[in-house]
Amino acid sequence: MTCRFSICLWNVCVASLCKARNLEKAEAVIVDGIRIGYLPDVVTYNTLIAAYCRFVGVDEGYSVLHRMREAGVEPDVITYNSLIAGAARHCLPSRSVDFFEEMLQIGIDPNVWSYNTLMHCLFKSGHPEGAYRFFLEMISNNVQPSPFTYNTLLNGLCKSGNAKNALRLFRRLERFGFSAEVVTYNTIINGLCKAGMYGAAKRILTELGESSNSPNAITYTTIMKCCFKSGKFRQGLEVFAAMMDKGYSSDVFAYCTIISALVKMGRIGEAHSHTDEMLKNGIGLDMACCNTLIYMYCKEGNLRTAFQVLSEMEEAGLGSDEYTHSILVDGLCRTGLFVDAQNLLKKMESRGLNSNLVAYNSLLNGLCKVGNLDAALALFNKMELKDSFTYASLIHGLCKFSQFRLASKLMRICLREGISVLSSAQRAVVSGLRVSGLKRDAIKLRAAIRTARLLRS
DNA sequence: CTGGGCGGCG
Structure with a gap:
């Protein structure tokens, strides 16, 4: 009684287990299915590959590809797109290119998703030239770019220091038959702000207002951040207020932005009242937000509470990352607790957190500030990065x-x-x-x- | 696909 319908249902079951990261159970369901005559098909395997790539690793995803081949199921473009996306997720640009080439080699034509994912990965891992190359290849292979393609391209151009070219591309979008959507506006506004091109950013913000699109929470946070960056504190606060009026009062990004800016300005009292307001609004705190709170406590010298937040976030299963630790290392250094700072740095290293360059710089700076130049020089000579x-x-x-x-x-x-x-x-x-x-x-x-x-x- | 969180300069 194996009909196509029940195989679909069975695949849905596997997919929902995969989505819940329960790969063991998903595999068990597949085994059970085989016993009663449901042979896994390309959809089943693709689901598994995507899940392994996402939650375990690219190699594990790739080994499912071998399993499917052995079972006589041929991969399709979605199989390879999943692998490319997996490599992108783990920031492995050369792996994603390898998958792409392997796909070509076995005669599967890449589609717009293949190119989009590949470009995204190459931009994200700092290879803009590679991304441009695949964009051109996509055009010459007659694969129609999607809005996603252009958004990725605009973002990639901005992030790789080519905001001017991004602006030029933005101006040509209509000629290519695309009308900018709110994501496009947000992307270009953010890129221009980060590049310090505030005039151009402001013009595009006006155009967004005149278009059929409406600014969203991301637009507001982007503009607010831009105000703070360019020293327009009062305007930044106004943007925040406008955003709250618009009903985005449970946006954790917005609170994170404003609290951190207030702390930087030394307006700790206001930072605290915004924190209280945020908690009152019942916002679910995430890691970045906790890091901001730790930053606030460190800046006011309240290391005890800062570490309390750390243990609370770890208890809540949020974990902690290189930001958390760098902030705490800096806080310890500013309090003169160099031994504790060193120990925390060691802990970072043993946990394999990258970019502890920032933490080392904090330690170096702290040693300089108290005039312990011998220790500072020794540290400087020891630092590889x-x-x-x-x-x-x-x-x-x-x-x-x-x-x-x-x-x-x-x-x-x-x-x-x-x-x-x-x-x-x-x-x-x-x-x-x-x-x-x-x-x-x-x-x-x-x-x-x-x-x-x-x-x- | 777009927004937030860390370090040098008083």
Whole structure:
């Protein structure tokens, strides 16, 4: 009594178990099905592959592909799209390209989703050229781009430092037969704001208002964030108020944005009242939001409560990430608790959290601030990854304690390597050299700085 | 597919 209808139902059952991350049960249901004569089909396998890619790993997803082949079920374009998406999810650009090529090799034609996913992955992992290449390939293979394609392209262009080109593309969308939707507007407005192109962003916001689309919560948060970034605090607060009036009073992103901005401005009292308001609105807190609260407590020196939030979020199953730990490391350093900060850093490392460069920079900065330059230099030499924050912290620290020669040496490394250091750090070194009688060195360094600036522009 | 959370400069 195996009819097509019951196989569909059975697939739905497998799918819902997969969606609930219950892969073991899904596999058990498949085994049971086989016993009563339901042979898994391409849909069953595709469901499994997507789930393994999402919840376990790309290799595990790929091994299901072998299983399906052995069972005599041939993969289709959705199979490969799932694998590409899996690689994208785990930020494995070369794997996603491999899957794409394997698909071509066995004669499956990629569709618009294949290209979209691949482009998204390549942009996200910092390979914009690769993404452009596949976009062109898609056009030349007569695969029609979708709105999703253009949104991904606009976002990718902005995120890879090509906001101007994104704006040009946005202006041509209509010629390509696409009308911008709210996602498109949000994407380009955000990209332009991040690039500091506020005038263009504002014009497009006006156009959005005049279009048939309405701004949504994402538009509001984007604009609010942009106001804070460009120093228009009062306007940012007004955007927040307008957003609340619009009824977006349970938007965790908005609260996160405003609380963090208020903390940065030192307006801790207002940050607290917005926190209370947020909790009163019954918003479900997520990890980023908890990190913001931890940040708030750290900034007011309330480390005890900060760590309390950490244990509460871990108890609630939200976990914690590199942001959580970096914020706490910084908080500990600012309180002078360097040993605790070091231990937390070690914990980060053992948990395999990436980007603890930020945390190391906090520690370095903290050591500089209290004048423990020996420890700071030892740490600096030990650090494998360094960025402009690293150099600026140390240069400032060295200047603060009159180690101008060493500061100048570091400054020269930055100029040579193209590391852009804050101009305040540059000034500190030059004027330090000058007032400590090293006039010739000061002049030479200034010349080097000017040359580097000319070469960069 | 779009928005939020960490570090240097007082």
